[in-house]
Amino acid sequence: MIRPFIPDDLFNIEYSYPEDQKGLAEKWKDGYSRIITLEIDGDIVTIMGITGIRPGVYEAFITKTAHIFKHAKEFHDTMVKVVESALKLEGLHRLQMYVDSTIPRDIRWAERLGFEREGLLKKFDIDKDYYVYGRISC
Numbered sequence: 001m002i003r004p005f006i007p008d009d010l011f012n013i014e015y016s017y018p019e020d021q022k023g024l025a026e027k028w029k030d031g032y033s034r035i036i037t038l039e040i041d042g043d044i045v046t047i048m049g050i051t052g053i054r055p056g057v058y059e060a061f062i063t064k065t066a067h068i069f070k071h072a073k074e075f076h077d078t079m080v081k082v083v084e085s086a087l088k089l090e091g092l093h094r095l096q097m098y099v100d101s102t103i104p105r106d107i108r109w110a111e112r113l114g115f116e117r118e119g120l121l122k123k124f125d126i127d128k129d130y131y132v133y134g135r136i137s138c
Contacts, residue, residue: 002078005035005047013044013065034086038078043067046075050086050095058086060097076109083113087137094136101129 035049050064060083068075086095101120111117115133117120122131 001039002036002081003039005037005049009037009044009047010063012046013063024119037064038071038075040067040071045071046078048079049083050082054079056091056093058089058092058095060086060095079113083135087135092137094134096132096134098124098130098132100125101131107131 032052033052035047037047038045039059044119045067046062046065048060049057050060060079062079079090083095086092095115097110097115098121099106101107107117110131110133113135115135117131118134119132121130
């Protein structure tokens with residue numbers, strides 16, 4: 001079930017950076033982000049959405065949970081809807097996302113969503129490099 005995100009959702013998942021949970025919950029309440037929660041059988045599969053970073057430029061993001069692989073098809077189909085609806089937003093000309101450079105599956109997935117690799121962000125996550133991917137709106 002796709003439903004609107006509520007800040008408590010962040011505290012009901014195992015999050016990579018627990019120290020960021022409260023800050024994200026506050027930030028994501030601001031209305032500038034469009035966020036949904038995918039919940040199946042009472043389990044939060046992912047929290048995903050887009051957040052504006054400057055006029056016309058948004059970032060797509062996901063939070064992975066242990067349930068994401070069990071519900072891979074639903075997860076992918078939902079992200080396709082998020083990306084396609086984002087690209088229709090008035091004034092949006094760029095959608096971008098960051099992908100861990102050490103996870104080939106995630107790299108292939110970003111490219112399947114129509115994103116193009118634009119560069120490497122060294123040490124983006126303490127000990128990992130990330131690729132930045134972009135998709136330009138027509």
